[in-house]
Amino acid sequence: MQSALKSRLLLKKCFFQHNRKSLLLQKYNSVSNINSSQGGGRSNYDNNKSYVKYIAPAALLSITGAATLKYYLDNQNKSNCASKVAPTKYSRDEVSNHKTKETGVWVMYGNNIYDITDFIEGHPGGSNKIILAAGGNLEPYWDMYAIHKKPEIISILQGYYIGELRKEDWIVEEKKQGPFANDPKRHPALIANSKEPFNAETPPVLAADSLITPNDLFYVRNHLPVPDIDVNNFNLHIEGNGLSKKVSLTVDELKKYKKTSVVAAVQCAGNRRSEMNPIKKVKGLSWSSNAISNAEWSGVLLIDLLKDLGFDENSKDVKHIHFEGADEDPTGAVYGASIPADKIFKKNLPIMIAYEMNGEPIPRDHGFPLRLVAPGIVGARSVKWLKHIKLSDKEYQGHWQQNDYKPFSPNIDWHNVDFKSSPAIQDLPVTSAICYPPIESVFDESEEEVVLKGYAFSGGGRGIIRVDLSNDDGKTWFTAELTQADQDIDDMYSWTLWSCAVPIPKDHKGKMDVVCKAVDSSCNTQPENVGPVWNLRGVLNNAWHRTNFKIEKDDD
Secondary structure, three states, X not given: XXXXXXXXXXXXXXXXXXXXXXXXXXXXXXXXXXXXXXXOOXXXXXXXXHHHHXXXXXXHHHHHOHHHHHHHHHHHHHHHHHOOOOOOEEOHHHHHOOEEOOOEEEEEEOOEEEEOOOOHHHOOOOHHHHHHHOOOEOHHHHHHOHHHOOHHHHHHHHOOEEEEEOHHHOOOXXXXXXXXXOOOOOXXXXXXXXXXXXXXXXXXXXXXXXXXXXXXXXXXXXXXXXXXXXXXXXXXXXXXXXXXXXXEEOHHHHOOXXXXXEEEEEEOOOOOHHHHOOOOOOOOOOOOOOOEEEEEEEEEEHHHHHHXXXXXXXXXXXOXXXXXEEEEOOOOOEEEEEEEOHHHHOOOOOOEEEXXXXXXXXXXXXXXXXXXXXXXXXXXXXXXXXXXXXXEOOOOOOHHHHOOOOOOOOOOXXXXXXXXXXXOOOEOOXXXXXXXXXXXXXXXXXXXXXXXXXXXXXXXXXXXXXXXXXXXXXXXXXXXXXXXXXXXXXXXXXXXXXXEEEEOOOOOOOEEEEEEEEEEOOXXXXXXXXXXXXXXXXXXXXXXEEEEEEEEOOOO
């Protein structure tokens, strides 16, 4: 029964790709007439791959079972390799130029090159995910999904082998000069908005896959070069009002304190900034909707540490707590920020000095060896590479606290802005976004509905109680199913993932527009349009999120 089922699945995949039995038979009959010398475009051999990979194996599987199929595939690959006098050599640039169905989709695994154009539509995980590796290496993606690293999967991949990477391209020359020369390597799937300093967001099609964002795919926000810190020579310095003396702690000494873990989202103030530009151009990185990620952070609660050091939380001499990182510019100025002391001492936010991210030491891009994690507060205050904490009666005076990350009215622009007139952003407003399917995806009207996925989040510990979607600009609404962390609704620092099946409108006219909005535990919701929240720095955009799809009519 199992072999027969596998056979039917393989046959279905083949018919899905070629659509008509007559075409399959035509290709079968032409197998013996392959003209390998044909130049330009894709060869007849390429066109007949589907028979070799699907029809023959499926028939064999139905007759003799899985063991014989594996033997067939192994020997088919050996035969293909043996028939080549020498593998074709390609440069890395040539591979990178093959990213679409029109050019052919090529990928690398090890130093081998594969043309997977014929496979992408049949990929079990969806074509939108496998296409992320187009023109590049498969390894970083297969590292995320270990199911691929099985002999039978490798065997299937071998059927798409077309050549090898030329030897001079095996090792890519690393940048060795300049302030960013020692930055860490990043996952190729990250969508970069700037390279120096490096800033990148999670690919939308992967963002809603898991409540916890993998470390490699967590969005990156850097203001300066990433410091390379020797943890054995690193100390955290704590001083200020309410403390009898300055204290310095090594990472190992800090780890002796009670360990606490919290699942919390970190979001850049400029998340969804790009949606403001059509109204009027704003300054800043052109973030789309995924300058936000979610992780489990582990470390020491700041309030626990301060109490142990003898601090009186009722002290009237402490109104702000300053945090500085080890990242610095050429003049020696460091990144710093401050948080009102009441956020910790009265509102009991679980602000922590973290040393682990998703059960591992925090990666360099995210603050190794220590970073501040301020749940529910804008990401700009969660200082990375944390080296200095100061308790003060005044707000931090650095640039990013005083002259950036502040909200303004739409009537304020660069000619009349006064940064001293506005408070620094702390808690984040409620927001949501559609992550999947990708914008302008194509659906057939016979599918009747589209399943959408995304996230929702609100600051200050306010959980999400509802996410609504509409396919007619707000006249009709559909309520999403929510996936949330195990946290109280009024102390929720994790984002919420959602999923919703939205009907394709009967009068779609070839397109489908969808909007989403979230409601938090204080019944705050999102404004309908971007106009009222536009501001010169493009921060805190939380208008309804919008996407659109193409709808094709069923010709049958």
